[in-house]
Amino acid sequence: MYPIIDAHTHIEGLPGCDWQDPPELILRLLDEAGIARAVVMTYVDAPMEHEGYEPLAYVREAFQRYPERLIGFARLDPGHAEAPALLEQAVREWGFQGLKLHPFGYRQMPDSPDTLKLLRKAAELGVPTLFHCGDEEYTLPLQLERAAKACPEAKLIFGHMGGYFHVHDAIAVAQRCPNVWLETSATPHPERIREAVEALGAERVIFASDGPGCDPGIELKKVQMLGFSEQQLRLILSENILRLLPESL
Amino acid sequence: MSTLDFHTHLGTSIFGYGQTLEALLERMDRLEIAQAVVIPVQPLDYHLSPENDAVAMAVLQAPQRLIGFARVDPRQGEEAEMELERCIRHLGFKGLFLHPWEETCPINSAPVQALMSVVKRLKIPVMISGGHVRVSMASQIADLASAFPEITFIATSGGQINISGVALSEATQMLKENPNVYLETSGIYREDFIEDLVPQIGIERLLFGSNSPEFSQELEVLRPRMAHLSPSERNAILGENARRLLGFH
Numbered sequence: 001m002y003p004i005i006d007a008h009t010h011i012e013g014l015p016g017c018d019w020q021d022p023p024e025l026i027l028r029l030l031d032e033a034g035i036a037r038a039v040v041m042t043y044v045d046a047p048m049e050h051e052g053y054e055p056l057a058y059v060r061e062a063f064q065r066y067p068e069r070l071i072g073f074a075r076l077d078p079g080h081a082e083a084p085a086l087l088e089q090a091v092r093e094w095g096f097q098g099l100k101l102h103p104f105g106y107r108q109m110p111d112s113p114d115t116l117k118l119l120r121k122a123a124e125l126g127v128p129t130l131f132h133c134g135d136e137e138y139t140l141p142l143q144l145e146r147a148a149k150a151c152p153e154a155k156l157i158f159g160h161m162g163g164y165f166h167v168h169d170a171i172a173v174a175q176r177c178p179n180v181w182l183e184t185s186a187t188p189h190p191e192r193i194r195e196a197v198e199a200l201g202a203e204r205v206i207f208a209s210d211g212p213g214c215d216p217g218i219e220l221k222k223v224q225m226l227g228f229s230e231q232q233l234r235l236i237l238s239e240n241i242l243r244l245l246p247e248s249l
Numbered sequence: 250m251s252t253l254d255f256h257t258h259l260g261t262s263i264f265g266y267g268q269t270l271e272a273l274l275e276r277m278d279r280l281e282i283a284q285a286v287v288i289p290v291q292p293l294d295y296h297l298s299p300e301n302d303a304v305a306m307a308v309l310q311a312p313q314r315l316i317g318f319a320r321v322d323p324r325q326g327e328e329a330e331m332e333l334e335r336c337i338r339h340l341g342f343k344g345l346f347l348h349p350w351e352e353t354c355p356i357n358s359a360p361v362q363a364l365m366s367v368v369k370r371l372k373i374p375v376m377i378s379g380g381h382v383r384v385s386m387a388s389q390i391a392d393l394a395s396a397f398p399e400i401t402f403i404a405t406s407g408g409q410i411n412i413s414g415v416a417l418s419e420a421t422q423m424l425k426e427n428p429n430v431y432l433e434t435s436g437i438y439r440e441d442f443i444e445d446l447v448p449q450i451g452i453e454r455l456l457f458g459s460n461s462p463e464f465s466q467e468l469e470v471l472r473p474r475m476a477h478l479s480p481s482e483r484n485a486i487l488g489e490n491a492r493r494l495l496g497f498h
Contacts, residue, residue, distance in 0.1 A: 134411075189465070
């Protein structure tokens with residue numbers, strides 16, 4: 001048997017944030033679903049000015065408390081001049097294993113100079129970048145494609161693989177860009193996941209839930225109900241994400 | 250076998266999806282779904298009236314299992330009113346379904362408002378394909394619902410289909426401010442949206458619907474069945490609320 005890895009989940013402790021999700025919540029849902037480990041990140045970008053709360057410290061504390069279960073990704077705002085240095089420190093000193101970007105939140109195109117600088121830093125550090133890839137401007141697959149092409153050395157995971165209405169665009173972009181992987185969370189069309197596997201091979205599709213908001217148990221069944229072979233499931237549920245993480249190198 | 254799927258479609262849609270009665274019933278058997286609301290698709294020739302007839306024929310073939318809803322295009326004015334009246338009085342349909350996105354007709358526009366006088370007279374619920382930008386966002390559904398407080402509306406996907414979660418608060422506000430609006434669960438972003446609504450608006454206005462075949466019935470039925478709610482709350486969403494709304498008990 002292989003460990004099932006959930007490549008996109010959230011924890012959050014920012015006072016006043018609508019979504020208060022301590023690490024124990026996602027761990028409980030992972031246990032229910034039989035998922036061994038999860039990539040965790042906050043809902044808010046670092047760095048942020050908030051006395052008494054530092055998102056990267058919150059994530060770091062979580063994966064240090066649960067080192068066998070949680071893998072930290074640093075969610076950053078590329079518009080901050082210190083973002084590349086912060087990523088370097090997060091990876092080299094604190095043990096983070098990836099970068100998360102949600103361009104709809106910080107309102108920069110995925111191929112903005114600031115973003116490309118950060119993507120190149122991630123590539124230099126040997127960590128993947130998980131992009132939110134949905135139905136809004138700044139996050140559309142065809143916009144992310146420009147970043148993938150401008151920075152071919154960066155390994156990009158398209159979280160939600162295009163959301164509700166842009167999955168076919170995401171598959172087409174991944175066909176054109178070998179440095180792109182598609183991630184299955186929250187998209188409500190299981191059949192499109194099968195299409196992605198047929199178009200790209202199981203090596204390019206990664207299971208994730210976007211938990212705890214989306215239930216990891218339901219998201220896992222969404223992938224398991226598609227009739228993939230054991231070898232395909234092993235890649236999608238475990239090996240593909242592990243190969244992208246620096247811990248595997 | 251008490252699950253009732255409040256939202257399925259029969260026929261071949263111009264938008265590239267479709268299913269036959271046989272396929273629907275076979276899947277319902279497999280998933281232990283006892284009953285379903287069946288609704289026409291928008292066909293290749295844009296004539297909804299024959300599609301309403303086809304759905305009525307399907308209901309005749311499985312009267313214990315299927316409940317027909319009429320579909321009309323509000324822009325057709327008096328013709329739409331007459332077709333709705335025909336569907337309810339002669340075909341035995343139990344409600345009206347409007348797809349503001351596929352019919353390109355904003356849900357709070359004059360043609361829809363005009364149709365509501367017939368709806369009021371017929372005393373039927375109105376299901377709205379919700380969450381589509383420009384035509385059926387939660388605020389637009391709320392606008393219609395507050396103008397017609399005596400009519401029961403059902404917003405599919407809770408009136409929000411956005412994978413960033415930016416439409417969640419508006420959908421919650423729509424449900425809180427308009428006790429005549431029900432939520433249907435298909436394709437909903439974040440299962441915890443459903444769970445978190447229960448203490449805010451109660452359980453009575455939540456309805457399981459799959460929006461099959463556009464969404465996957467196999468996946469959609471997992472959302473209520475695996476929800477972190479009590480067994481009685483899950484049963485309410487899975488069928489009891491629907492049967493009460495439709496006057497079955």
